[in-house]
Amino acid sequence: MDQITARKLQQIGKAFNLPGPFFSYEEILNGNVNRTFKVNYISDDGTGMAVVKPYLVQKINSYAFRNADELMSNIDKVTEHIRSKHPGETCMHFHHTDVSGERKTYLEEEDSFWRIYKFIPAVTFDKCDDVNIIRNAGKAFGEFQTDLSDFDASQLFYTIPDFHDTRKRYEKLIKDANEDPCGRVKEVREELDYLFSVMDEACRLTDLYNEGNLPLRVTHNDTKINNVLFDENTLEPLVVIDLDTVMPGLVGHDFGDAIRFAANFTEEDAEDTSKTGIDLNVFWAFADGFLSRTAKTLTDLEADTLALSSFSITCELATRFLDDYIIGDKYFKVKKNQHNLIRTRCQIALAKDIQTKLGAMDAIVKSCINKYK
């Protein structure tokens, strides 16, 4: 336990009035943008017996999320809407500060802000090839979207503007590659060449939306399967977390990003990409779960572009990782030398594999649509 972090966490806990003495913390390392800690306090179980009570404390990266108030307002409203549809079920609860008499769900500091959730005991999966679990994750994300189908999207702030606008992501990459602020472009010519060679295909979803052919829905926008909490005993999905990017978006953003992460044979930052590619069994299981909840509401073009969406999102994330590498690793946390470049290469390897499997992926989507429509 690092003492500086421990002291900081105690100071944050105090601002949120967490009861009892601070005991320990551990950092949960799977996020690439925010920092997350499980923080343990000693508390009284009500009968005088001491128990360890955990809380989830997050330090939000304000380089990525510029407006804490808008971000937390989105989460409050969305959580409230979902809670009203599933009374009595597990949902997220935030603790409040009481700094100068102001009750807020966040504490703002100079370069970041902090929030604290009630800890939900659960299991999560980073990598998983158990098709029942994957199908359940698909159901959870599908249901998340249908739960929000009657939510008034005009109440939502854009927490990160143009988050899944693939064209704009490419434009930023072009601009930053031209400026080359860290002199890194010479190392990444091959990656740039590939990404530009597939630009129009990668941007097709964004273009179809801009031409008025795809509807805007309220979407999660960051559908890694580790954002679904599962019941430790039954392995049924409990709740979808990480609502920072809930914004108006396309159904393909949620489907495609989930596939990009869950159906890849390797981690998203594998250095050895020889096995990187789509596991069609995992793809099928996720599609089956997701479409069991959404098939009835999809337009024909949404259904026809679902498989393609995983290619779009994979290329889009490759442009984001590569852009961050070029500008000097400002957005994503990096854990090793050239981490963003390693991530880029892995996403490119995945995109290349998707190109060879698009026909099969389309056929699977169609069969699920026929099953559930």
Ligand code: GN1
């Ligand atoms: C970031 O931090 P995490 O893991 O929740 C990013 C996603 C990327 C993902 C790639 C707000 O998510 O868009 O797909 O990394 N979130 C944000 O691992 O940029």
Ligand code: MG
């Ligand atoms: Mg996230």
